[in-house]
Amino acid sequence: GAGVSQTPSNKVTEKGKYVELRCDPISGHTALYWYRQSLGQGPEFLIYFQGTGAADDSGLPNDRFFAVRPEGSVSTLKIQRTERGDSAVYLCASSQAGWTTDTQYFGPGTRLTVL
């Protein structure tokens, strides 16, 4: 079956612009996670969805970042007024039900570059 997909694979934008990053999880997975990986670092947690609701958004850096998952499947990460420091690879992962021991399957990521 299909894995987690993310679009676009690369996004170049100018400082101050608005961007949307999309994640298509594995079909039937109720849990969805967003992580951000900066150069030379490991991925950092941003937000966790269980179904349609954001169960934990404690990792979002500030109010310029927002994510939705309106139908419990596809999720969109939205970044307003982008800054150069937002440049990173944004990773999405999904798991069966969100339990600790459920394997998280990652997408290939979206590389965001803010000029």
Place this chain on the structure above:
Amino acid sequence: DQQVKQNSPSLSVQEGRISILNCDYTNSMFDYFLWYKKYPAEGPTFLISISSIKDKNEDGRFTVFLNKSAKHLSLHIVPSQPGDSAVYFCAAIAIDNAGGTSYGKLTFGQGTILTVHP
């Protein structure tokens, strides 16, 4: 504050020999530990995990060891193969993420680049 640390940025090993990747953590609430492998331009792929009630878990060529008192875990790959060349991330999950619930909120280390030479 880096709660999960991989102090070796890189490791080079000869094919057929053992690769040992190390990871230290500071948060005593972590109770589930994982290793992920990442190739360029791909997302991390789950490799092996261990619960805090165990000190060893083995899967084929991969073994993870956990020393809770030292807050240290390691991944052993025997024998190492050139296809194992990748970035390896250690990750941990805490018992209580929010309001008494537990889910898969991963805290990652910085990663170690493993190169296995033929």
